[in-house]
Amino acid sequence: MDKILRVNMTDLTTAVEEVPAEWAGLGGRALTSTIVAKEVPPTCHALGPNNKLVFAPGLLSGTAASNSGRLSAGAKSPLTGGIKESNVGGTAAQMFARLGIKALIVEGMPKGEGWYALKVGKDGVTIEEERGLLGLGNFAVIDALQALLGKKTGVIAIGPAGEMKLTSANISVKDPSGKIRSHGRGGLGAVMGSKRIKFIAIDDEGAPGIQLADPEAFKRASRVFTKALMDHPVSGQGLPTYGTNVLVNILHEAGGLPTRNFTHGQFDGHEQICGETMHDTIVARGGKPRHGCHAGCVIQCSQVYHDKEGQYLTSGFEYETIWGLGANCLIAELDDIALADNLMDDLGIDSIETAVAFGVAMEAGLLPWGDGKEVVRILREEIGKGTALGRVIGSGAGAVGRTYGVTRVPVVKNQAIPAYDPRSVKGIGITYCTSPMGADHTAGYTIATNILNVGGQVDPLKKEGQVELSRNLQIATAAIDSTGMCIFIAFPALDIPECLPALIAMINARFGAKLTGEDVTGLGKTVLKLERAFNLAAGLTSADDRLPEFFSSDPVTPHQAVWDFTNEEIDAFWDF
Numbered sequence: 001m002d003k004i005l006r007v008n009m010t011d012l013t014t015a016v017e018e019v020p021a022e023w024a025g026l027g028g029r030a031l032t033s034t035i036v037a038k039e040v041p042p043t044c045h046a047l048g049p050n051n052k053l054v055f056a057p058g059l060l061s062g063t064a065a066s067n068s069g070r071l072s073a074g075a076k077s078p079l080t081g082g083i084k085e086s087n088v089g090g091t092a093a094q095m096f097a098r099l100g101i102k103a104l105i106v107e108g109m110p111k112g113e114g115w116y117a118l119k120v121g122k123d124g125v126t127i128e129e130e131r132g133l134l135g136l137g138n139f140a141v142i143d144a145l146q147a148l149l150g151k152k153t154g155v156i157a158i159g160p161a162g163e164m165k166l167t168s169a170n171i172s173v174k175d176p177s178g179k180i181r182s183h184g185r186g187g188l189g190a191v192m193g194s195k196r197i198k199f200i201a202i203d204d205e206g207a208p209g210i211q212l213a214d215p216e217a218f219k220r221a222s223r224v225f226t227k228a229l230m231d232h233p234v235s236g237q238g239l240p241t242y243g244t245n246v247l248v249n250i251l252h253e254a255g256g257l258p259t260r261n262f263t264h265g266q267f268d269g270h271e272q273i274c275g276e277t278m279h280d281t282i283v284a285r286g287g288k289p290r291h292g293c294h295a296g297c298v299i300q301c302s303q304v305y306h307d308k309e310g311q312y313l314t315s316g317f318e319y320e321t322i323w324g325l326g327a328n329c330l331i332a333e334l335d336d337i338a339l340a341d342n343l344m345d346d347l348g349i350d351s352i353e354t355a356v357a358f359g360v361a362m363e364a365g366l367l368p369w370g371d372g373k374e375v376v377r378i379l380r381e382e383i384g385k386g387t388a389l390g391r392v393i394g395s396g397a398g399a400v401g402r403t404y405g406v407t408r409v410p411v412v413k414n415q416a417i418p419a420y421d422p423r424s425v426k427g428i429g430i431t432y433c434t435s436p437m438g439a440d441h442t443a444g445y446t447i448a449t450n451i452l453n454v455g456g457q458v459d460p461l462k463k464e465g466q467v468e469l470s471r472n473l474q475i476a477t478a479a480i481d482s483t484g485m486c487i488f489i490a491f492p493a494l495d496i497p498e499c500l501p502a503l504i505a506m507i508n509a510r511f512g513a514k515l516t517g518e519d520v521t522g523l524g525k526t527v528l529k530l531e532r533a534f535n536l537a538a539g540l541t542s543a544d545d546r547l548p549e550f551f552s553s554d555p556v557t558p559h560q561a562v563w564d565f566t567n568e569e570i571d572a573f574w575d576f
């Protein structure tokens with residue numbers, strides 16, 4: 001029997017609750033957003049006692065379905081002021097699902113100055129005072145907990161950035177190798193820090209496990225689904241070989257690789273930081289070019305990157321991070337970027353928000369363009385030690401821009417725009433504008449169709465078809481984010497006719513349901529609309545669904561493209 005765990009940090013009590021009937025068919029993002037929309041007053045302070053932090057595994061998490069092990073976290077975001085869902089791999093989602101935990105809701109705020117840890121297991125959740133691990137980075141926290149509680153213990157933690165409640169702070173989740181994956185965007189680590197929870201340890205010993213309504217039907221659908229993931233050239237070849245960093249050269253060629261804080265669309269140093277160079281470096285140094293962020297991932301876009309001495313430097317080394325410090329900050333040295341990535345994992349800080357913040361800081365003259373060593377120093381000595389400069393950079397690109405009077409600040413709803421220039425890939429610009437999450441490429445990844453020609457072709461430089469493309473992908477993504485599936489299943493789902501029906505068949509076989517494709521689309525629409533309604537009630541308006549002015553006034557090379565959508569055209573996104 002699934003259950004809801006509720007933790008009240010004001011009076012330090014916990015409860016195990018039945019799952020309300022209206023939540024029974026929900027998981028992942030659909031559930032976190034539903035709970036936040038129902039229980040969090042939209043105008044509350046995101047770091048105050050009335051915000052709630054919700055974790056929920058996806059509908060298929062814990063099953064043998066490939067790539068289904070993602071955990072959603074939701075709250076009101078201290079970065080955007082709107083609703084936030086951020087999902088992650090690692091071991092926690094599958095452990096929660098096996099324990100029958102539909103959601104963990106953390107509410108309230110402790111009186112006094114004490115810090116706490118949560119312990120989750122088959123009997124529910126307990127709260128314990130925590131002193132020993134305060135101030136430590138995520139790697140030390142995971143090592144200490146594994147030594148204390150065993151190698152198999154699941155860990156959800158915040159680093160020093162979360163303890164300082166920086167609005168770029170993320171929530172880190174242990175992966176199967178004892179390394180880190182992140183609920184990256186929107187400052188959810190600051191929300192966990194505001195509730196003064198340093199970590200959540202999970203023990204799934206004695207867990208009831210997952211009961212499938214129709215195991216045979218599940219197995220049949222699962223085979224078809226996995227074959228589709230393996231057969232598609234992007235999920236079956238490109239991502240497993242080069243990771244997401246396969247995109248550096250592709251975006252450079254397309255003129256959509258934001259360079260020097262979104263001044264140009266191409267980067268002269270692209271070959272030094274591209275996926276092909278990264279792959280060869282990893283192989284030469286004895287790292288791992290393929291690695292899954294959770295058990296059951298068959299795509300394995302992640303990797304383990306070693307330094308020149310063959311020692312671990314970082315893993316989960318994503319395109320968006322490499323772009324952000326690489327092209328965007330003109331750092332053409334992979335080792336510097338990898339070290340910075342490791343430090344950001346350890347501090348528990350969003351690598352997209354922070355990389356874009358460094359680009360704005362370089363524009364402000366706070367450090368030289370291309371100076372990877374100074375980026376590393378600032379991460380260690382300023383952000384890590386909580387100096388005034390460190391706290392400004394750690395509060396994101398918008399905070400740096402406001403503090404230092406920079407006008408070229410690439411944010412939407414105060415969240416940094418990631419690795420695809422919206423002037424030369426216009427579909428993704430519509431996603432940045434309209435996603436209730438703020439600028440978020442994963443919310444409606446039009447790069448698939450605009451650049452990779454997956455699911456058809458829509459010319460990235462023309463306006464025609466972009467609103468519809470973004471809308472359809474955002475609806476589909478809101479549904480996929482609710483299943484616990486990794487977003488990269490979208491490639492085969494868009495191109496291989498058997499893939500989506502197999503996904504729906506697995507959900508039906510898991511729950512004994514009779515969902516149709518229309519039901520799944522309906523779920524995506526419902527989720528998007530309730531997230532939008534929360535944002536409007538929180539005080540955001542359609543004026544927040546806009547790109548910064550410079551995208552309209554400053555053409556970007558090589559296409560001399562500008563952002564040319566009218567407000568009415570953008571607002572038409574919501575006509576569904």
Ligand code: SF4
Binds near residue numbers: 067292294298299302
């Ligand atoms: S494809 Fe990449 S992001 Fe997706 S589950 Fe696998 S390792 Fe994680």
